[in-house]
Amino acid sequence: MLDQSYYEVADKIIEKYGKKPSSLIPVMQDIQAEYRYLPGELLTYTAKQIGVTEAKAYSVATFYENFSFEPKGKYVIKVCDGTACHVRKSMPILEELYKQLGLGKKKHTTEDMMFTVETVSCLGACGLAPTLMVNEDVHPKMSPEKVIELLEELRGEGA
Template sequence: MNFLQGGKRMLDQSYYKKADEIIEEYGRKESSLIPIMQDIQAEYRYLPGELLTYVAKEIGVKEAKAYSVATFYENFSFEPKGKYVIKVCDGTACHVRKSMPVKEALMKELGLSHKKHTTDDMMFTVETVSCLGACGLAPALNVNDVVHPKMSPEKALEMLEELRGEKK
């Protein structure tokens, strides 16, 4: 849980406790940085900047290096993501086969925009990716690392309904 202190967002102590557990699992060494970051992101669906600073200090890595690594790899996010992360492919094959109308249908249905990628209830995040490596299945999208082939706006909205049904 986040809270404000002096107008600045602060993390609940439980975040640091969990980080300590993860650090102990991998050891306090520079080579542990990426696995620690991966586990933190898997736990919270994003990488809180305050926690990255804490981890860097705890394992003896310069804060600038930790941020450099986190920003280099596309999979790390400093923004909280929804329970379902939907990655719409916009590679050549998917784009030509109309992946952007699929994304637009999802964004409209979820009330998202080019500036807002995650729903208020933290259920869905919609992103565009350069390629999913599933060109023969175009247009494709990926939900939490599961590929959905030959999508259309209608099929995408049906998929959303199925995902919404899962949360009950």
Template structure:
């Protein structure tokens, strides 16, 4: 069960876009920007509030790859594995990141909710391969050592 503050924030976002079905995607985008994921319970609430069926809201959320029902870390690391990045050894970069963060199996987010690691098909920076992104920042010509160094810098720069 979500804290009441989630619903209050959702209400503020809904008011910004209006209580109409056409507002679904921008509302979902703002909720995901706020929490780094779409809580299913909150998506149900939004659907009810703007007059769309819950199944419609879920079909939209699952159609677009950008939406996630899983909580993500503060730093979302996207490692490109498109053709150019793959042939220039993006997999060892991802392997080094996963090892550094202690992730195992299908787990992609650290327990402290600081990092989430994802593989993406293309970042659109093929000439800079292998490439990865951390949140909105592109990091070109990555190596396993550079990736580990970046992770350590991000950890050290986060004394909250």
């Protein structure tokens, strides 16, 4: 059960876009931006408030890869595994991230909610391969050694 403050935030977001079905996606985006994931209870609440079925809201949320029902860390690290990045050794970068953070294919977020690691098909920066993103920042020409430096830098910011 979510704290009442979650619903109050959702109400403010809904008010911003209006109680209409066309508000569904921007409301979901803002809720996810606020909490770094889309709480299922809030999605159900939002659907009711704007006049769409719960099934419609969930179908939209599950259609777009951008939405997540799982809480994510402060830093979401997306490792590109597109062709250019893969050929230029993006998998050792992913393996180093897993090793440094104690994560793996089944566990994507650290216990302290500091880091989430995901793989993506393409970041659109093939000339900079191998590439990863931390939140909205692109990090080009990465290596396992550079990953260690990047994590140290991020840990320093988060302290």
